[in-house]
Amino acid sequence: MDTLSYKTISANKATTVKKWVVVDATDQVLGRLGAKVAKVLRGKYKPNFTPHVDCGDNVIIINADKVRLTGKKMTDRIYLTYTGYPGGQREHTPESILAKPNGEEKLLKRVVKGMLPKNRLGKVLLGNLYVYAGSEHKHDAQTPELIDINLLK
Secondary structure (H helix, E strand, O other): OOHHHHOOOOOOOOOOOOOEEEEEOOOOEHHHHHHHHHHHHHOOOOOOOOOOOOOOOEEEEEOHHHOEOOOOHHHHOOEEEEOOOOOOEEEEOHHHHHOOOOHHHHHHHHHHHOOOOOOHHHHHHHOOEEEOOOOOOOOHHHOOEEEOHHHOO
16 A cells, blocks of 8 residues: 555645635625635635645735625724723724724724734735725736635635
């Protein structure tokens, strides 16, 4: 019996094939969109997924201003930040985040960041995410392919 054929192949930086994909966020629920984007960034939809390697794709989210939240989450959900000073804990709602400049990008990156690993790899993976409020993006040179996020599990 040839035991060499049963060795597990682990992906590394040289063997991974990273694609560029575009996701349209129009009328998508924020949390569900974030979870699927996090899985694409991580590479979990690929057959050669390796947990400690950046083997995911680069994701471009367009129409981020048209994402929706169900129920009263737009005003009732609270995100906490801390300034580092005594009494410096601040509360933000999705409504207040979206009212600021680049609010769509900040909100989507915050949601996806919470679904990625909390280590150095998570920070690298979050750098592979690009969020745009409108339908235009500046990554045409990478020839990204449009994927339907609803078809992913």
